[in-house]
Amino acid sequence: DPKIIQKPKYLVAVTGSEKILICEQYLGHNAMYWYRQSAKKPLEFMFSYSYQKLMDNQTASSRFQPQSSKKNHLDLQITALKPDDSATYFCASSQPGQANSDYTFGSGTRLLVI
Amino acid sequence: GDSVTQTEGPVTLSEGTSLTVNCSYETKQYPTLFWYVQYPGEGPQLLFKVPKANEKGSNRGFEATYNKEATSFHLQKASVQESDSAVYYCALGPTGANTGKLTFGHGTILRVHP
Numbered sequence: 001d002p003k004i005i006q007k008p009k010y011l012v013a014v015t016g017s018e019k020i021l022i023c024e025q026y027l028g029h030n031a032m033y034w035y036r037q038s039a040k041k042p043l044e045f046m047f048s049y050s051y052q053k054l055m056d057n058q059t060a061s062s063r064f065q066p067q068s069s070k071k072n073h074l075d076l077q078i079t080a081l082k083p084d085d086s087a088t089y090f091c092a093s094s095q096p097g098q099a100n101s102d103y104t105f106g107s108g109t110r111l112l113v114i
Numbered sequence: 115g116d117s118v119t120q121t122e123g124p125v126t127l128s129e130g131t132s133l134t135v136n137c138s139y140e141t142k143q144y145p146t147l148f149w150y151v152q153y154p155g156e157g158p159q160l161l162f163k164v165p166k167a168n169e170k171g172s173n174r175g176f177e178a179t180y181n182k183e184a185t186s187f188h189l190q191k192a193s194v195q196e197s198d199s200a201v202y203y204c205a206l207g208p209t210g211a212n213t214g215k216l217t218f219g220h221g222t223i224l225r226v227h228p
Contacts, residue, residue, distance in 0.1 A: 004157075033215070042118075043158065043203065045215035056215060090157050103148075103207070103216060105157030 003027050004106035006091050011111045013081050020067075021076040021109045023091030029104075031055075031096045032074035034066060037108070038087035049074055050096050081113045116141040118219035120204045126225045127194050135189040135222045137178070137204035145206040147171075147180050147187040148216065152201045161189075161202075194226045 007022040025032060034046040048056045052068045063085075065077045078085060088108040120137045127133060139147070146165040150158035162171035167182035176191045187204055201221045208214040 035216075042220045043205075043216075043218040045217070048214060058215065092157075102160050102163070105159070107155065107157045 001026075002107070004091055004093060004104055006089075006106040006109050008109060009107070011109055013111065013113050015081055015083060015113055017081050018077065018079045019081065019111070021078070021089050021091075021111070023074050023076070023106060025072050025091070025093040025104070025106075027093055027095075027104060028072075029093035029095045030071070031094045032068070033092040033094075033103070034074065034076050035090045035092060035105075036087045037090060043090070046076075047074075078111075083113045086111055086113045116143075116145075116206060116217040118204050118206055118217055120202075120219035121222045123201075123221070123223035124225055125222060126227070129196055129226055129228050130193050133189070133191040133194050133198075133224065135202055135204075135224070137187045137189065137219060139185050139187065139204070139206050141206055141217075143208065145208065147178075148203075148205040148207060149176065149178055149187075149189050150203040150205060150218075152203065152221070158203060194224070196226045196228055199224055199226045 004025045031050045033048045036044045046059045047066045063079045067075045088110045090108045091106045094103045117140045121135045148163045149161040151161050152158045162173040164171040164180040170179045178187050178189045203221045204219040205216045207216040
């Protein structure tokens with residue numbers, strides 16, 4: 001069974017619209033992250049949350065807003081979508097303070113903005 | 115900021131031959147170093163990690179030594195198989211609290227043919 005569920009797997013959106021990418025983890029982790037992978041760039045860190053609080057934000061644009069409604073959820077709202085936002089977005093989680101806890105990634109949401 | 119540079123791909127090998135994927139990094143911290151593997155349609159999966167300098171990590175026949183003096187973490191395998199075909203990412207991350215961002219290299223595509 002997948003331990004990190006990302007929905008939807010594929011998403012096509014129109015320029016200027018708004019979408020929410022869903023992430024739920026069932027690993028009991030208290031830290032969650034978003035990464036972006038586009039054709040020309042490596043996996044890029046976007047946000048980290050620990051115990052539902054924002055720890056680090058490396059995303060320049062305020063159009064990207066993480067939302068943590070529950071301890072095991074970290075959704076990503078993207079507003080005013082642009083074609084450059086087309087990428088695969090990966091959610092990940094880990095357990096803070098445990099040296100043996102690994103970062104686990106979901107299988108991603110592939111977003112295409114047309 | 116932190117950065118990771120790795121062998122440009124794709125790397126194409128015959129089954130049974132040896133693999134080396136070079137990875138070098140720059141950081142002002144004392145990082146944990148990671149190798150991740152990504153198969154089509156999936157998120158990155160941890161291959162192994164090494165938190166301390168001069169130690170070796172290994173998994174599934176792959177290995178790498180954390181060389182702090184040379185700031186390198188080269189991935190090696192003595193005899194590759196067709197099932198090793200995937201994208202390999204070198205990454206660095208914070209040590210200790212196990213929270214915070216991972217910085218990835220661009221990834222190296224490995225193709226192994228029978």
